[in-house]
Amino acid sequence: DIQMTQSPSSLSASVGDRVTITCRASQTVYKYLNWYQQQPGKAPRLLITVASRLYTGVPSRFSGGGSGTDFTLTISSLQPEDFATYYCQQVYSSPLTFGPGTKVDIK
Amino acid sequence: EAQLVESGGGLVQPGGPLRLSCTASGFSVSKYWMHWVRQVPGKGLEWVSRINRDGSHTDYAAFVQGRFTISKDDASNTMNLQMNYLRAEDTALYYCTRDPCGGECSDYWGQGTLVTVSS
Numbered sequence: 004d005i006q007m008t009q010s011p012s013s014l015s016a017s018v019g020d021r022v023t024i025t026c027r028a029s030q031t032v033y034k035y036l037n038w039y040q041q042q043p044g045k046a047p048r049l050l051i052t053v054a055s056r057l058y059t060g061v062p063s064r065f066s067g068g069g070s071g072t073d074f075t076l077t078i079s080s081l082q083p084e085d086f087a088t089y090y091c092q093q094v095y096s097s098p099l100t101f102g103p104g105t106k107v108d109i110k
Numbered sequence: 111e112a113q114l115v116e117s118g119g120g121l122v123q124p125g126g127p128l129r130l131s132c133t134a135s136g137f138s139v140s141k142y143w144m145h146w147v148r149q150v151p152g153k154g155l156e157w158v159s160r161i162n163r164d165g166s167h168t169d170y171a172a173f174v175q176g177r178f179t180i181s182k183d184d185a186s187n188t189m190n191l192q193m194n195y196l197r198a199e200d201t202a203l204y205y206c207t208r209d210p211c212g213g214e215c216s217d218y219w220g221q222g223t224l225v226t227v228s229s
Contacts, residue, residue: 004172037215046205046219047155090155094214097169099157
């Protein structure tokens with residue numbers, strides 16, 4: 004199975020900050036990498052597919068990058084509704100696997 | 111708009127069976143891949159299984175070890191997860207999801223159904 008790691012596991016930031024989360028795969032997943040956001044008590048929300056494609060309705064302050072084994076999710080200017088946990092997911096090979104999550108909270 | 115509602119969760123003894131259902135509205139399950147994803151409260155997401163559009167192809171996480179079976183019922187527009195030989199570590203909130211990416215993403219999620227495996 005492909006193992007996913009994320010760093011940091013948590014971070015504190017302020018509204019307006021630029022935030023970058025890193026996701027690493029144990030082997031190449033090419034560009035088959037999704038990002039999800041989960042707010043407390045809610046189901047996850049799809050943000051980005053194939054590493055960098057913004058899903059329908061997702062604000063442009065979110066962006067994704069990377070390929071192979073190393074990926075990033077960047078929020079250019081953090082908004083109050085962005086305080087949440089973010090997960091990467093590789094979909095290159097089954098079983099699909101999620102990263103452990105990165106919690107973004109208010110400084 | 112698409113909506114997914116899970117049902118069938120509850121308390122079950124170790125070794126027992128449970129059948130989860132996911133009722134879809136606003137779209138036909140026959141036109142989409144679909145997934146089950148679980149989450150222990152307060153912990154991360156864990157992918158469980160997926161099924162293709164016509165139900166002819168399924169995949170499972172390694173921890174399933176032949177105990178779970180995913181299926182679809184087009185007539186009732188539902189997806190199911192038959193879980194047998196349940197273990198304490200299967201305790202989690204189980205989400206069903208719709209996949210518009212051919213097996214590779216989840217755009218709509220239900221609110222989940224809680225499965226508790228305990229004696």
